[in-house]
Amino acid sequence: MKVSIDPGLCYGSAECAHRVPGVFDFVDEYGVVRAGREDSGDDPLVREAAERCPSQAITLTGRPGAARPATGGHGAAGGG
């Protein structure tokens, strides 16, 4: 899923950047999604950040888990 922040709603509480610093950043006193992390909407922490944003400025769009492989066996999810 895609994650985005509506700059018109964000009032700069910085909660998202504190909660998931790898995805959200705090720039010019507003929360932003880090470049290249727009596809992080499936991350439970990102979902939580969206739910807890006090101004409801964080939006998740798209289908959850769309990039998931078919079931069967244990996958090795690398992380960079």
Ligand code: SF4
């Ligand atoms: S948690 Fe919401 S209001 Fe606070 S900085 Fe992030 S987007 Fe803005």
